[in-house]
Amino acid sequence: MNGSSRAISRTPRPRREAVRVGGRNRAGLALGAVMGAASLLAARPGLGDGAASQWWAPGEDRPLPAYIEYVNASGRIGIVNAAGPVDTTGHPFFEPRGSNGRACVSCHQPADGMSLAVSSIVQRWADTAGSDPIFAAIDGANCPDLPAGDPDSHSLLLERGLFRIPLPWPPVDAEGRQIRPDFTLEVVRDPTGCNTHPVYGIDGERREVSVYRRPRPAANLRYVSSSRFGVTPFIGKTGMLAAVDPETGRPVNMNMMADAREPTLKTQAQSAARGHLESPAPLSPRELEQIHALELDLYAAQAFSNQGGALNEPGGPSGLGPEALAVGRDGVLGNNTTQFVIPMEDRWADLPEGGDAALRERNAFRESVQRGHDVFFFRTFWISDAMHINTVGLGNPIKRTCSTCHGMHMTGMDTANGWMDVGTTNHPFALEPAESPWAEELPELPLFKVSCRADLPPHPFLGREIYTQDPGRALISGKCEDVGAIVIQQFRGLAARAPYFSNGSAASLRELVDFYDRRFNIRYTEQEKTDLVNFLSVL
């Protein structure tokens, strides 16, 4: 076991001595500053071997304990491994599989809530001079044939934590049959050069579309993959065929990836091994079982808040901390006052005002978290023009709350088939640098023009001509109505894995909240925004 990452008994957990790299990169950070930023991080007091040791390199052969915590800027994240300690030697999640030296753990780091924070990526670049397997050309570069070792070639990964996702165009179904899409796709802007590339471009030899997305957490997947709610042979939001588990033939919840392209944890692992890991051979059935079992046993959530203290202490809110996830029920709709999305039982409302300054400060923060929960759960606003929420019989607009869409008990995902378009990738809502003579930043992501067939109904909110950075689910379904629709991500371990949204466009939780505030004209007060950020930071 690594000296700075030790198994800790269930409760209470003493603070670890290891120090986490707490800095984050901002979208738009000048590339020339990447190395400098990393150097600054490394030079901060308390960093050194301990910081580097939080990184799990493939094939390290250290055991994964039953419980482990890692420091982040907001406190500490806890990882529960419900099956108990796992010997990672030879384990397919931890061992490099393919030609580029990556393992699953490369992009699903325990310290980053089993995802990958951009701060870790920057640190890794500094520690390895860009030679870590995560920077492999296949998808760790903006396009595979860009010069290795040049931060410009990896700008989307270094600045926004985005990996290239090459997808076939036109799309193909689960049997590999080509789908006739409801729209044509045109590259309007190609800052990475990959979508107009003679090999990798849409019209290139491989006929691929390159989109750029964040890796999702490989934790709490019992919830993410649950089929206990709303899973039928037909997708609840569209009536189309649900994807099926190739092993059982049963429909699945299609809630796992940004575009729901892989139906199960096993098919995702197999696809990732062949793609991200460049494995020459498929994973064996036994290896798939090992990965599947591990992923269902891992739970990640913030366990300690620097300002709010222990998040899992007896008598505290029952929905906080990773242990709560380990024992919680999956497949439960929490958008109601009998289950709640994140149960808090008002336990941090109206806390005592007495005590020393530290206690008063802690309690003030906890009350802010409670208010943030209430903003999330009860504060209404008008949700408008959001595909797959305003189109499912509720009307457009609807006066509802955050938890209307983020309704899954314990995770804040949608309960099933959870892709929606709230504007994170589609014009005019997507966060992009303004085009103006005064703008210093330039757009970093590709821009596609989607032209929907004239003989079919238009997209109900965007019409027949749509501009998007990432067509999302539509690249799989071929449906115009799915353009820009992205599967809702889980809310847990957020403090460990900035930036946010599938395209990494929100560098911080505050930017995430600000996006929604602008998008839906919510007009949150400053206090509401602070409270909401504090709430999200302890999940």
Add this chain to the structure above:
Amino acid sequence: MRAGLLLALGPALAAAAPPAGERLSFVSCPIIRDTRTVPCWLSDYEGDRYYLTIQSDVSAAVQPPMLGHQVLVEGVVADAPLICGGIVLEPVRLSVMPERDANCSTMLPADDRFTIDFNPRPPGPSAGRLAFAPDPAAPPPAPAPAPRGPQTVELYFDFDRGVSFRHPAELGEILRLAVQIGATRLKITGVRGAHRLSDGTLLREAPAAGRRRAEEVAGLLAGAGLELPAEVEWADGEQEADGIDDWRSRRVTVELTP
């Protein structure tokens, strides 16, 4: 839905409202009016304002329309007090028109004259069940007898639209019925809908609507494992358009034969 709705009556908007029992069929912009609780949906037609429905949840029999689109309204004027300032249509059938219409953008602010005291679902989280779900304290319904012999299921569609969020349960029911009766044959007929509006206009769906629906339903059932010899047909529903429940012409009929 309206049973139990209490309201403070606003001023009547029309001097001569249509008589109770009159059927109306029109295409117009929807209007949303906020209230202290959930918003209500209205629409204007020939100088009168009609109440369509309120926001609740997916269990509602009448689901709200969308701003940004016109709505096809088919309803019967009810002998009932105004709701949210609108003449009540009961029953009413709504279909969002597929093309966008930027003129349909009217949001009215909350106005204390218009309140909804019966609230099947607050605007925030529910109290634990859908607004129109059966009362959990009520005795469970008697189990339906096992289906026997040929079965017919009709699926209804929004104007010019295909399969949508309205259909997963019905498609699933077809799969169940097919198993229960041991179906050996399947006939699917898609109909292009037509509507006789109150002003006499004949409103027709796109020419390919019936065929598109039939083929879509056939493909979905086959994809879900209903591998039966299927007869797929389509028809024009124009002759059905008489201004009375013309929404029924926007349909697919699925016939299962043992």
